[in-house]
Each structure stands twice: as structure tokens, then as C-alpha cells.
Amino acid sequence: MKIRVHVSLKPGVLDPQGRAVHHALEGLGFAGVDDVRVGRMIELDVANDTSDDALTEMCEKLLANTVIENYRIEKVG
Amino acid sequence: MKIRVHVSLKPGVLDPQGRAVHHALEGLGFAGVDDVRVGRMIELDVANDTSDDALTEMCEKLLANTVIENYRIEKVG
Numbered sequence: 001m002k003i004r005v006h007v008s009l010k011p012g013v014l015d016p017q018g019r020a021v022h023h024a025l026e027g028l029g030f031a032g033v034d035d036v037r038v039g040r041m042i043e044l045d046v047a048n049d050t051s052d053d054a055l056t057e058m059c060e061k062l063l064a065n066t067v068i069e070n071y072r073i074e075k076v077g
Numbered sequence: 078m079k080i081r082v083h084v085s086l087k088p089g090v091l092d093p094q095g096r097a098v099h100h101a102l103e104g105l106g107f108a109g110v111d112d113v114r115v116g117r118m119i120e121l122d123v124a125n126d127t128s129d130d131a132l133t134e135m136c137e138k139l140l141a142n143t144v145i146e147n148y149r150i151e152k153v154g
Contacts, residue, residue: 018119032123035122047111058105
């Protein structure tokens with residue numbers, strides 16, 4: 001079973017990586033870019049019998065830093 | 078206008094970050110994880126009149142390394 005975990009910084013948390021990308025886009029002459037936020041997308045191939053609890057536990061323990069990040073589990077197929 | 082750019086390694090390209098996450102999940106006792114791939118998700122707030130060509134150019138020039146990465150542009154709202 002294919003799972004996608006979308007990890008993004010919580011609103012209000014400073015995103016230096018996003019700032020750097022924003023700055024670089026402006027440097028390349030792209031106008032009209034108001035904000036940039038960079039997150040992670042982790043694709044997992046797991047056994048079909050993997051429980052939702054196990055997936056949540058993977059996120060809480062390793063895949064996301066829940067102090068500053070939100071995560072969303074998407075079942076792809 | 079909110080845009081999401083999903084950047085992921087091309088199939089066949091070695092993913093050391095994914096390997097490390099995979100190894101760590103196994104170390105934490107999570108069985109049944111066959112493969113892990115890590116990608117980026119970049120959220121852009123851009124002016125509503127930003128053209129598709131400009132978005133593609135942002136990806137080609139900066140947001141993705143098209144030698145080893147694929148990208149997908151998603152218009153969110």
C-alpha cells in the first residue's frame with residue numbers, strides 16, 4: 001500500500017528555507033511572488049495490513065516534528 | 078493564488094534521505110515498511126495573473142533540479 005505523508009511547518013513558524021527560495025525567485029526576476037513555504041512529502045510503501053495507528057505513530061515519532069510541524073496522511077493506493 | 082509544487086526524485090535515482098528514514102523506522106520497530114522516498118512540497122502565494130509559463134519557468138530554473146527530479150504544479154486556490 002502506498003502512503004504519502006505531507007509535512008509542513010505550522011502557521012507562524014519562521015521558514016528560513018521558504019525565505020531563501022522567495023529571495024532567489026525575486027533575484028531571478030520573478031515578480032508577484034508574495035510568500036513561499038517549503039515542506040516535505042514522504043512516500044511510504046508499506047504492507048497492506050499496516051494500521052492507521054502505526055502510520056500515525058510513525059509520523060509522531062519520526063516523520064514530523066510535531067512541535068513545529070503539521071502532518072497529513074494520504075492513502076494513495 | 079495558492080500554488081503547490083510537488084518535487085520528487087526520478088525513479089531509479091538513489092534516495093539517501095529516504096534510506097535513512099527507512100532505516101530509522103525499522104530501528105524504531107516498525108515492521109512492514111518496504112520503501113521510503115522523500116520529496117519536497119513548495120507552497121507559493123503568487124499574484125492571480127501569474128502565467129503557467131512563469132510557474133513552469135520557476136520550477137525549471139530554481140524549484141526543481143530537472144536532471145534528477147520531477148515536479149508537478151498543483152493550483153490550490
